[in-house]
Amino acid sequence: KLSIACPSCMKNISEFLPDVESISLYEFMDKSGGITPTMEGDYETWSIFDPCASAGNDDLRKSIRNLAEGANFRLEPLPVQKTHSACCSYGGHVSIANPEYADFVIDRRITESDNPYITYCINCRDAFLDAGKKTIHILDVIFGDKGAGGHASLPTVTERRENRIALKKQLLKNIWGEGTMKRESQINID
Numbered sequence: 001k002l003s004i005a006c007p008s009c010m011k012n013i014s015e016f017l018p019d020v021e022s023i024s025l026y027e028f029m030d031k032s033g034g035i036t037p038t039m040e041g042d043y044e045t046w047s048i049f050d051p052c053a054s055a056g057n058d059d060l061r062k063s064i065r066n067l068a069e070g071a072n073f074r075l076e077p078l079p080v081q082k083t084h085s086a087c088c089s090y091g092g093h094v095s096i097a098n099p100e101y102a103d104f105v106i107d108r109r110i111t112e113s114d115n116p117y118i119t120y121c122i123n124c125r126d127a128f129l130d131a132g133k134k135t136i137h138i139l140d141v142i143f144g145d146k147g148a149g150g151h152a153s154l155p156t157v158t159e160r161r162e163n164r165i166a167l168k169k170q171l172l173k174n175i176w177g178e179g180t181m182k183r184e185s186q187i188n189i190d
Contacts, residue, residue: 003028005139007053007060007121026120026138030063038144039136041073047113048075049128049135051121055085064120064138071141078112090123106131126154 002022004010013022029035048068054060068075080086089095089105106127110117116134118141119125128135155163172178 007051007057010057010060011053024057024060024063026067027059027063029142030066035067035070035142037067037071037142039071039141041068041071045074045076045115046118047078047115048081049078049088049109049117049119049124050081050085051119051124052085052087052091053121060120064118067138068118068141073118073141076113076115080112088119088121088124088127090121090127103131129154 002013002020003025004013004022005025007024010022010024013020046068048061048064050061050064065075086109087105088109089102094105095102110128110131110133116136117124117128118136118138119128120138122137125135125137169180172180
């Protein structure tokens with residue numbers, strides 16, 4: 001069974017590869033019972049922002065709430081998102097085609113509630129943080145890393161790439177006991 005963290009990936013794999021048995025990482029964590037979130041909720045009331053790709057996936061949405069509540073976060077539903085999912089403005093790269101409209105959509109989303117947000121889409125998190133909304137990813141809750149949600153600066157495109165490379169190296173070494181090989185183009189010839 002394939003475990004998938006990204007709601008958009010989950011939706012696409014379910015739609016285009018229906019023979020592949022899959023489960024959301026968050027549903028797996030919720031149902032396993034062995035996951036103890038390391039970040040504890042604080043005195044604030046938070047709201048879950050469900051990304052547009054989660055529309056119709058009630059099990060995923062419930063699992064996210066169970067994980068947040070398991071970390072003692074007090075939750076208050078967003079008015080629109082009790083039954084629907086809404087776009088954060090990232091979908092379709094609207095910000096490239098029409099930056100003013102993207103800003104309008106982001107502003108609409110972050111003003112739906114004064115509460116800070118917990119989301120499970122990195123694009124939603126980054127769009128809201130960039131607009132000044134206190135937002136954390138559910139994995140930050142589970143693994144106790146406030147990261148950008150703790151008001152640090154958002155990673156650049158280069159930093160994101162470097163983070164992915166570092167993660168790959170760590171997984172290869174610690175999980176599979178393998179190393180990485182440098183390509184000729186990556187070798188520094190100074």
